[in-house]
Amino acid sequence: MAEVTFELFGETSEGKEVQECTLKAGEYTAKVLTFGGTLRSFMVPAKEGIRDIVLGCDSVEKYEEQSRTNYFGATVGRVANRITQASFELNGKIYTLAANNQGVNCLHGGINGFNRAVWEAREENGALVLTHTSPDGDEGFPGKLDVQVTYQLTEDGTLTIEYDAKSDADTLCNMTNHSYFNLCGHGVGSLEGHKLQILADEVTEIDETGAPNGKIFKVDGTPFDLREPQDLEERLEESHPQLATGGGFDHNFILGIEPQNPLRLAAKAYGGGLCMECHTTQPGVQLYTSNFLTPVDGKEGVRYDRRSSFCLETQGWADAIHHQDFPSIVLKAGKTYHQVTEYKVIKEN
Template identity: 40%
Template sequence: MIDRRLTFLKKRDYRMITAQAFGKIDQDRIITLYRLKNTHHIEIEILTYGGIVHSIKTPDRNGQIGEITIGYDTLEQYRNHNQYFGALIGRYANRIKDAGFVLDNKEYRISKNHGNHHLHGGTSGFDQKIWNAGIINKNGLECLELRYHSLDGEEGFPGNLDTQVIYSLTDRDELIIDYRAVTDKKTHVNLTSHIYFNLTGDSQKSILDHELTINAAAFTEIDQDCIPTGKMIKVEDTPFDFRQPCAIGKRIGHDHNQLIFGRGYDHNYVLNADGRPDIPAAGVYDPFSGRRMELFATQPGLQFYSGNTLDEKQAGKNKAPIHVRHGFCLEAQHFPDSPNRAG
């Protein structure tokens, strides 16, 4: 299934996939960087460590190429500072309350890494795994395929799980991330990609002037631990209404309790498209650079995170500091804590 399609609406010639070493783990396990290019000078770099989308470079309105993701320079930084920059998330993206669930009348306890709760796959999720990689041909297009075998009981989840993720960069300026997972036992799976975007092309500029649209009439309410309460809130007449384009920063400082709990936007939107990949789930426009992005998804939910807890003490790419709200995420997903929610 096509789970996520990002379209960068800027045209500008070449297409190929190349590979080079990015670093080593334990002296002998080489981490490879794969570079995908299309004929419009869009360039995407992906690591076999964590399936991390390390870089996306696209032209602005003047044809100047710029980096539009937030991340690190080195493998060591990705391993030592876990902000999930660009990473594949699994087995289960987002939060599971009290790090447990009941499945077929059996209780499973999974790893706690977010207070008493489970977040983004646990203490050693898919974002920290070394993925097997290969270049495949899909409908005449060279694509990067990543595979990982997760053992029964990993992080507490039942069943062996074989996961395949295919990254495709088309000449329509689409990055397509196609997820598949097969298990030998009934289990829960919720895969996503945790790319932090900054469409200005300058990580030292805020994302608060980015104009965001989300095709959703409701979002899932959270408590003070960012755990869903089970209630859905209509976006109408709230700071969460992005049905029409609105600057991210316009209402982020409102005293709405949901913004206080999330320290900004960190909420799951209930998509109107309901898994239809032909209807945009979200769109973002940066008036500074003229870059525009659309997101299409087959999932029912979309987590919008406005980079509220980025750590300014950390150095990002080119040793530049990583500032709060200088990156945003749009994560297609099943609803948070859905293993504990009926329906």
């Protein structure tokens, strides 16, 4: 069971207080902000001592600035990833959303998604519990959605993020966490020395806007074949039309058709003498290699740049509302959305 403490981190531009919530278990420490439900740091034991493997910022002001572009460590919702044409039909009604991606898609819940909300926080049995209510019509989505995100940390290096939501009307719900990882340290600046394994046979193809086009391709014989650990930088330099379209990896790797309980192993990453396992109940994981991360000042004055980190965003398949063959992300009124993801980091033997 982790020790959970709270301290003031700063204020938003609207004057709302933001708390930094610290979970400590053995040699591991995770820091989470109430702004955006953001994982600000994950400090783990490494050969040199303690290493922070998550990119982030040093002030609320900087997080606000980055919250519409890079989403550092944020809880993303109501719907992670892209919704094409920034609209969808549900129960015979058309809902119009913000076109905050490429001028045509809705990305990560819209202009003021969950990543910009200031969440309520409490400690409960050694876990950090964050809650937020998204009102009916928020960012164009129907129904009042009550959301809870629970962070837990254990002494064996397992950081668990559990998501629960319930709506009073049929709506869409597909949440994730948008942490950028670099196992060599948040400030190293490149993916050199990283190997990645994703246990997926297929990937959803994307169009020129980064949204799925409805097609699925097999990873066999492509740079997307990560079923065995592969050097990530080498894979990024390979030639493939989908790598060119995404500017690198920015794709949903298919783990299954339906959510799975208990959790399944989705991915393993290796770097800097560490191994990180990602387990999830979700049917997909979006691998993003920070292709569009423009130079920005991060924690401790470090400069972050493109391809300096990777994201493993566990979620339902992107743009599922527009593709009948994709697993549904419709949340029926009164039903509970529930998903769990674990990131476990240990020293390599």
